[in-house]
Amino acid sequence: xxxxxxxxxxxxxxxxxxxxxxxxxxxxxxxxxxxxxxxxxxxxxxxxxxxxxxxxxxxxxxxxxxxxxxxxxxxxxxxxxxxxxxxxxxxxxxxxxxxxxxxxxxxxxxxxxxxxxxxxxxxxxxxxxxxxxxxxxxxxxxxxxxxxxxxxxxxxxxxxxxxxxxxxxxxxxxxxxxxxxxxxxxxxxxx
Numbered sequence: 001x002x003x004x005x006x007x008x009x010x011x012x013x014x015x016x017x018x019x020x021x022x023x024x025x026x027x028x029x030x031x032x033x034x035x036x037x038x039x040x041x042x043x044x045x046x047x048x049x050x051x052x053x054x055x056x057x058x059x060x061x062x063x064x065x066x067x068x069x070x071x072x073x074x075x076x077x078x079x080x081x082x083x084x085x086x087x088x089x090x091x092x093x094x095x096x097x098x099x100x101x102x103x104x105x106x107x108x109x110x111x112x113x114x115x116x117x118x119x120x121x122x123x124x125x126x127x128x129x130x131x132x133x134x135x136x137x138x139x140x141x142x143x144x145x146x147x148x149x150x151x152x153x154x155x156x157x158x159x160x161x162x163x164x165x166x167x168x169x170x171x172x173x174x175x176x177x178x179x180x181x182x183x184x185x186x187x188x189x190x191x
Contacts, residue, residue, distance in 0.1 A: 001167035002061035002081045003143065005151055011161035012047075014054030018153035018162060019043035025144050025152035029114070042108040044141045045153060056153065056162065059083060059104040059141040067096035067105060067140075076138070082145050085138045092136035100140075108139040 045058035
């Protein structure tokens with residue numbers, strides 16, 4: 001079973017620190033010393049707030065990932081238990097966005113060494129000029145796969161609202177729920 005991150009909305013205060021940690025973890029430069037126009041601020045999770053609750057929404061690393069199943073280029077694969085988007089082969093078709101039941105994928109501009117990558121051949125009119133269109137690619141949580149300490153959002157959350165869930169945790173949780181339910185059922189009087 002794939003590992004994933006789950007948020008406890010009772011602990012989340014909507015501070016968006018997790019979003020910043022995500023951007024820092026996936027950035028090649030220090031976003032705190034860069035000009036705001038130079039920052040590629042595209043977190044791989046999104047904090048959703050309502051009047052009653054706030055919590056980050058991010059990929060649950062589905063076992064039979066709908067996004068991977070519909071990707072025409074096979075750019076989304078399961079890499080060591082992480083549902084991963086290969087940005088080099090992603091064509092930005094949006095099929096994965098439509099298939100994701102959580103809305104945990106979005107399209108973002110592709111960057112190379114701080115510069116936006118453009119699509120060859122496709123042009124748009126911007127400010128009255130004909131220019132190449134930005135190359136857009138899928139963006140979603142990859143559990144900070146290349147980060148030694150694991151997901152930055154979990155590490156940095158000030159209220160510990162984010163937790164990593166692994167298959168062992170689920171097995172124990174399911175067993176505990178079954179025992180509790182069995183105990184409740186056995187204590188009921190049969191009429």
